[in-house]
Amino acid sequence: MAASPVQVTGTVLTTRQVDAYHALTVVAPGIADRFRPGHFVTVAVGGPGSSMITRRALSIHDVTPDYGGTVELVFSVRGPGTAWLAGLRARDTLDLVGPLGRPFPLPRDPCTCVLVGWEYGSAPLFALGDVLQRRGCRIDFMLGAKTADRVFGALRARRMAETTTLVTEDGSLGLRGTVIDVLPGVIADTRADVVYASGPMPVLRGATAVAVEFGIPIQVAVEESMACGIGICMTCVVPVIGEDGVTRMVRACTEGPVFRGERVRFGDVGTIPFDALGAPGGRHA
Amino acid sequence: MAASPVQVTGTVLTTRQVDAYHALTVVAPGIADRFRPGHFVTVAVGGPGSSMITRRALSIHDVTPDYGGTVELVFSVRGPGTAWLAGLRARDTLDLVGPLGRPFPLPRDPCTCVLVGWEYGSAPLFALGDVLQRRGCRIDFMLGAKTADRVFGALRARRMAETTTLVTEDGSLGLRGTVIDVLPGVIADTRADVVYASGPMPVLRGATAVAVEFGIPIQVAVEESMACGIGICMTCVVPVIGEDGVTRMVRACTEGPVFRGERVRFGDVGTIPFDALGAPGGRHA
Amino acid sequence: MELPNPVLTAAGCGGTGRELAHFYDLRRLGAFVTRSITVTPRAGRPTPRMAETPSGLLTGVGLQGPGVDAFLERELPWLAQRGVRTIVSIGGSTVSEYTTLARRLADEHAIMAVEVNLSCPNAEDRGRVFGRDGSAAAEVVSAVRAVTRYDVPVIAKLPPDVTDIVAVARSCVDGGADALTLINTPLGMSIDVDAMRPALAAGVGGLSGPAVRPLAVRCVWQVHAALPGVPIVGVGGVATGRDALELILAGACAVGVGTAMFQDPYACLRVLRELEELLRERGFDRVADAVGLAHRPAGPGLRETDDLEESSL
Amino acid sequence: MELPNPVLTAAGCGGTGRELAHFYDLRRLGAFVTRSITVTPRAGRPTPRMAETPSGLLTGVGLQGPGVDAFLERELPWLAQRGVRTIVSIGGSTVSEYTTLARRLADEHAIMAVEVNLSCPNAEDRGRVFGRDGSAAAEVVSAVRAVTRYDVPVIAKLPPDVTDIVAVARSCVDGGADALTLINTPLGMSIDVDAMRPALAAGVGGLSGPAVRPLAVRCVWQVHAALPGVPIVGVGGVATGRDALELILAGACAVGVGTAMFQDPYACLRVLRELEELLRERGFDRVADAVGLAHRPAGPGLRETDDLEESSL
Ligand SMILES: Cc1cc2nc3c(=O)[nH]c(=O)nc-3n(C[C@H](O)[C@H](O)[C@H](O)COP(=O)(O)OP(=O)(O)OC[C@H]3O[C@@H](n4cnc5c(N)ncnc54)[C@H](O)[C@@H]3O)c2cc1C
Ligand SMILES: Cc1cc2nc3c(=O)[nH]c(=O)nc-3n(C[C@H](O)[C@H](O)[C@H](O)COP(=O)(O)OP(=O)(O)OC[C@H]3O[C@@H](n4cnc5c(N)ncnc54)[C@H](O)[C@@H]3O)c2cc1C
Ligand SMILES: Cc1cc2nc3c(=O)[nH]c(=O)nc-3n(C[C@H](O)[C@H](O)[C@H](O)COP(=O)(O)O)c2cc1C
Ligand SMILES: Cc1cc2nc3c(=O)[nH]c(=O)nc-3n(C[C@H](O)[C@H](O)[C@H](O)COP(=O)(O)O)c2cc1C
Ligand code: FES
């Protein structure tokens, strides 16, 4: 972990609806201080006496120095935990642990970066874009979603980036298609040096395939179900190829969520690849 | 059950602190309509997704015809369920089932009634007092508690009753002592024809002993842990002697909570008396 | 046994029927399952009989009930007159008590099925619970089967806290059980840390409610995998249509609702409504089409689940 | 085994120690219990490995770990250097694997105790879990005891989903176990009603968290009643000091905290603080004075609990 995480009882400052998403701004000084783009937090849901005993992981969308430090979270309602979050009001408290995970690594020298985000996966890319620009990088956004209302952050992307390409599966906004259809054109047009991507596995897999095709590095932020977020439960593992060429089941919460795209065996997510370290009947150390 | 109970999603109208107690007024038309003194409700606690899966039983303190019908509940915080109730605010919703239980039977002819209440047990006695007075009865209150702040309803009692006797275990308000110490004097002074009592088992036991001594009838409202409140779980039983002289384990929620005091085997509460119907090794039907 | 819908009350959780009838017409249930009827009246256990646990309820009621005579005189006729489809649960402390009960029921025409509650202690085996011992369970089931009318199914109801639920289930089926109900309450305990005593007068009690649903789903799954032809009534922690569907996908063809009725008297009807809606959304015409569906072999891209050993780690 | 305080991490729930050390100094724990170490590295099960259930967590991790060599090279020294009191949990699929592991640990001086995780499937008995079979459990325990240094206690850890926990516990003690840990996770299952598939890739999983606490309290109670001289580490659903006290009053002399750490990284320290406060309020100077106290015979006015059969109804 890049920074030591802390547990904070934050106070909700504001709640907003942004397209299909809910946005919560929470006063959480210890977390905002330590934030680097790509970090996430886990939040306790359901209040005291809740039957929901696991925390929910949410990317940090942004931080501000207001009130000693705030973090902004963006989420869609998927199940009971996110439904509860959506019901929070200003001045309610929220229990957070963070910042967690390995943030996006930054290029040493100024270069051209394409930021690919899918639905709420786009959330952590704007703070990343800010940092990249401060380092003199050119940034270009590609934001996608199933439908128009689920494209997150198009306005802000347009304000920040050299170019912004929108894509929806149903064509209701921007180009119609998938990342694989559209990303090659963006990379070619911008002469990108590096890709950052955040979204569901199939999107990351597609983006990685494209980046590999172009021979440029790609950093991806993956999402796996997480019971703890701090590296102790081993529920969040992904098959990743190490420096030594050996595939290991590594924790997305602590070794990730950001990985070099070509190291993640996307095709084998949800399996134990037969050649992974410690695979049943497979090779041993 | 005297009246068919209903399930109502009520809206909290007001919340107040009354001495050591919380009072909630809830709009719950179907329940207020059917109310008779001695009825109780059960309320769902903890909100959606709560780990608390049983309802909490609370006596109905009072009803009004406002907003189609309100019920007032009075309670002290004992554990997590009542703590959650204490956190409700106006306009929150509360899920109630009621009215439940056998209400206080009323005398056919005008007579003198002593109403004995201990701590929050006093709550259902005021609506009872109103009805008795409307029937031309004289009422006298005896209210007790461990300490002064836990005596409930002294002011209202003084306004309603011919006489009001207060008693606390520590003497911090009114007389110092217990029901057994004080009730005989009240009965003698008022020449009571009947006693109504509501409170914990030891208080009911004491009041019953005194009433029996004086040879006057007593109706008691008992409190046993209840998982359902509607007669289907069999957790709330109390040993009660039937008309036929046979002791049965009867449900406080449906056959009670109001019983004739001398029929309740207070000394055997928390046991199965050896001579109860169906007792292990005991007599059979 | 044909039921118009798959939602039943769980044994011992619906009172005599009269209490729920204040809320709705019991003919709307798939069936009403009685509390476990005993030969003689039983006063049950002392109070406290209940303690709440996280998402669960611990109870020790001790099969309080009026005995079979009073049941046949006062409770069954009331249900029969109203046309309530009734499954009678029976409980005994010896094989011969179960036989006596089954015999007494054999003349009653209003009974859809007999459910044999095997969570009772066997007085002839130092109080060992019948359902924790395959051969004792089978003995009870075959004794009951032998004296029950051929067209009345005998359902064996089992607790989950055994080393091998499949073995016990198989013994019951071999003993003549036409169907199984899974699960009765596992043994649990709660201690009142203020009194520093067990919270229940009985010390231990039965754990029910949503907390035990994962145990029920697992038992239904394992037994359906081993005995796919045996109808299973899934019981344990059902509070919503989704919970019911979980048990059905695991292999149950009907579900029982118990503890949830304490919280919501209308729970059975609500579960049914929600279940029907979920089945519709998924394109099922009949419940039967969904029974055990989660067992189907994983398709392309789906994960293989069947080749793994069933340990909890 | 002397511990400065009775709160431990539960095996497999505290990572390697490094992760929790971001939050507090692990020397503040009674002891740190490792995940179950295996002979060779294990990749574990495919994902999804978790599903939330009401007040519970279902997991199927499959003992992912680096194998004993890497553990002794990289994990144990890290703990030892920091002075963390460490109990090493071991898991095997044959008796000889357990023996191998115990032998490898025998030379390590930094180990407070060896905990034998008996929830592993026995490869030599068609995958039957060791701890579900008294004699297999005893065989493992005595093999481990035989090769472990005399001054290092061997603790047998058992799952609750057996027909007779007391019988299995007694076998383990007869086999040489110095103490017992109760409970490991019972087998549970959850089905994703949208995918209509088991929620875990492994199908079944282990149920943990507050939902199982009543099962843990019951097991501790039963075993303490039968084997009052055997120290018990109570584990299962502990999230607060009250929960810990519940297990202690039932008969545990120490408690393990597992799933609660996923929700609150400081859970062990908080539980300890709350427990100490509760003990103080009740006038106990030492934890030992409270151990098993809920078993004391009922005094006047208190209800008798010991003469009742232990059925769940
Ligand atoms: C590193 C990371 C960052 C994330 N960032 C965001 C974000 O910025 N905005 C957003 O909307 N969502 C984000 N998610 C997904 C979010 O965690 C899930 O939507 C949420 O946990 C679902 O909870 P629920 O109770 O609403 O749904 P349910 O599906 O009912 O959740 C039940 C259980 O499954 C777990 N779970 C289910 N799906 C996921 C998932 N995809 N990832 C992790 N746990 C899951 C939950 O934590 C919970 O324990 C992120 C996930 C991860 C791992
Ligand atoms: C007919 C009846 C009327 C009541 N009226 C009132 C009232 O007007 N005001 C008031 O303050 N209290 C009243 N009580 C007691 C009230 O129900 C309990 O204080 C409350 O249930 C405690 O819940 P908790 O979660 O705060 O505490 P906990 O002790 O944590 O409760 C845990 C569980 O035990 C049950 N329980 C615990 N104590 C009792 C009890 N004494 N009676 C019933 N269930 C119990 C709860 O329902 C819950 O299921 C009444 C009880 C009954 C049976
Ligand atoms: C208060 C209570 C009484 C019960 N009585 C019986 C009974 O008489 N016979 C029986 O077979 N099961 C009985 N059970 C078990 C239930 O039928 C059911 O199997 C169990 O509670 C799990 O389902 P649930 O979680 O929906 O309650 C009882 C359960 C409770 C909570
Ligand atoms: C993710 C996870 C991993 C576990 N790994 C192990 C293990 O390696 N060895 C073991 O003996 N128990 C293991 N357990 C069981 C716990 O040690 C503990 O017995 C159980 O979870 C109940 O306690 P809890 O409710 O506090 O979690 C694991 C439990 C969980 C949830
Ligand atoms: S979420 Fe627990 S190890 Fe990653």
Ligand code: FES
């Ligand atoms: S509370 Fe359920 S029968 Fe009385």
